[in-house]
């Protein structure tokens with residue numbers, strides 16, 4: 001059975017441009033509204049510890065302004081859990097963070113942090129927030145997600161996106177096998193990072209994957225064609241892949 005494939009639009013880098021001058025324009029909330037009108041099924045926003053793009057006020061405003069589910073990406077720490085419990089987004093996705101990183105460079109080491117992650121995941125789940133773990137497409141990390149009781153995992157597609165030729169085929173196979181393993185164990189598989197018009201189709205064609213979270217490329221493309229067209233084209237490519 002092929003599941004419907006949802007598109008989560010990550011609006012982080014609208015905030016990157018806004019923060020470049022410290023003002024209010026461009027407003028990430030306006031971007032979320034346009035993305036919704038263009039076919040997005042959800043909005044993703046990464047509240048990083050260093051607030052390099054999305055800031056705390058954005059989370060509160062997004063929840064008040066949009067009817068789409070908000071997937072708040074966050075590090076696994078008490079500060080972020082408190083913010084999530086205060087705002088109650090539809091979902092959180094726990095991602096690894098290092099201040100010196102340019103972007104999320106790898107997946108969460110769920111297998112090596114069970115005792116740290118388990119209470120956080122439990123508290124968030126008890127608050128009615130759907131918890132996802134941003135992991136590599138790796139059986140050991142999937143087994144850790146099962147042990148942690150995470151209902152969703154999101155596979156880091158960065159290695160796939162940056163690979164070429166046979167290496168990209170191998171990464172695609174890793175993701176497909178990981179999606180099948182997660183689904184077989186009752187975990188809903190998502191995917192994201194580095195996806196573009198040129199590389200999305202094979203990922204979108206993986207039948208078990210229920211959601212793709214895509215941001216940087218769509219915001220960059222929007223500079224040239226507009227956000228509505230950028231999101232609309234990604235939506236069409238994902239639909240055509242199914």
Ligand SMILES: CC(=O)[C@@H](O)[C@H](O)COP(=O)(O)O
Pocket residue numbers: 010012013046048073095102103104134192193213
């Ligand atoms: C987890 C992931 O791959 C992205 O959703 C994340 O938001 C990347 O971080 P930046 O948006 O800061 O590049």
Ligand SMILES: NCC(=O)COP(=O)(O)O
Pocket residue numbers: 010044154191192193194195213214215216217
């Ligand atoms: N979790 C992936 C995401 O939200 C967007 O990643 P990217 O498309 O900005 O690389």
